[in-house]
Amino acid sequence: MSTTIDELTLQVLNLPVAERLLLAGQILRSLPEAVDQHIKEAWLNEAEDRWQSFLAGASKASPADEVIQSIKA
DSSP, X not given: OOHHHHHHHHHHHTSOHXXXXXXXXXXXXXXXXXXXXXXXXXXXXXXXHHHHHHHTTSSOOOOHHHHHHHHHO
16 A cells, blocks of 8 residues: 555544544445445445444444554554
8 A cells, every 4th residue: 555545544544433434435435336336335234234333332443543553463
């Protein structure tokens, strides 16, 4: 990945979960129609399922710095 993408990724990971989900949806909707609609819908459904799981307390969010550190390890 380029430095710009790495920096942007770090910024996005520091956003609250709700904002990351909104951003993910906006990015998916911005893709050209040539992208398989089924794939777009599957990702949107997955994001919604994860959001609902978070709201129900069935899953938890982790601070971005912890996630990044575990990825680097």
